[in-house]
Amino acid sequence: MHKAMRLRRFVRQAGMAAMLLGLSVGAGLPACAQSAAEVRMPSLEGQRFEATTMLGDRTLRLNGLGLRGVAWVKAFVAGLYVAAPSKDAGQLLAMPGPKRIRLKIMLSAPSHELTKSLTGRIEDHEPPEVLARLSERLTRLAGLIDSVGDLKPGDTLDLDFIPDKGVHLRVNDKAVGAAVAGDDLYRAVLKIFVGEHPVDRRMREGLLRGGY
Template identity: 65%
Template sequence: MFNTAEGQQAGAWRRAATGVCLAAAMSATWFAGAHAATLEGQQFEDTVVLGQQKLQLNGLGLRGVAWLKAFVAGLYVSTPSSDAASLLAETGPRRLRLKIMLQAPSSELTKSLLRRVKRHETPEAQARLADRLTQFAQQLDSLGELMPGDVVDMDYLPGKGLVLSRNGKAAGKPVVGDDLYRAVLQIFVGEHAIDPRMKQGLLGAPA
């Protein structure tokens, strides 16, 4: 989430992760055309190629609070499903794409995501993921100020790991482990998802 008041943008992503339901998303709909799908004016291709494999758009979800819209997320998978457990259990390439709609520092998104990982994962899993989460967090922080129109991709490539990029430019080396990607994806479609309405959209449910 973002705040329109000057000097309060630093808390924007933090507010986005509080789980507050948004009124705007209650009426949001996403429309699929012949070659693209659109939500809140943000267009997503129906398919993308990642690691030489064609992925299909599973769904779109809006993240925001009230009239403030932070980003639209799109999830690409090899086999679309409305079941979160099936999507989390996938081992093939996947892409989580965020189309930014409001200015905010990426460090606030980092804080939000890390808090959600702690909520989803057991202490043992957190310990196993700790070093790699730190690496991912450093890459996310390095993106700097996110601006409307920016595209942030969180890709999973089997045998390589999580690849973070902004506007097509990788933020660093892949961070290994499908368990890490699963931990990140759970933030969006897991039991304690950051936003229930966004989760349902990513699972392909009609608004």
């Protein structure tokens, strides 16, 4: 009788231990789940991007990812976030509401190289009347980018647009300077990435994926 009672007590204790072990394993699941989530994050050239992000009071979705590079030189991976993903460049350019262009830097370079690429492309392809309207604000935005100094692998640069506030520059999640007004300015910047005369056509194709 006593042996039977001890056996039942052992079984109960063993069962409790198994439950506790299960809980302790379960307590470790978030880390495993997080790793799995990281694996599932959209990525290109090893650069991971969140599928969604908050900007202002809106949730934006990742429209696509594109690599900016020449031959074997990889400068950055760009991600475009919009409220309603689309494969139509015209629709994206005309879309109201907040937007984000996120650049994940892959090589060391002075930020003024990015500035030259940005301003040069706009000056080459925007009509004179548009450039006249943008000139002063484009100079201010270029100055903000120049002020960043040296960019290095692992840096993240965001060009954000928030209606009624303007174009915001953020580097590694920190704001740089004040916003520069104008959805027309942001549209000119976005054209560099997805317009008819992009700085990199392969990058454009990736950014126009239409969502994840």
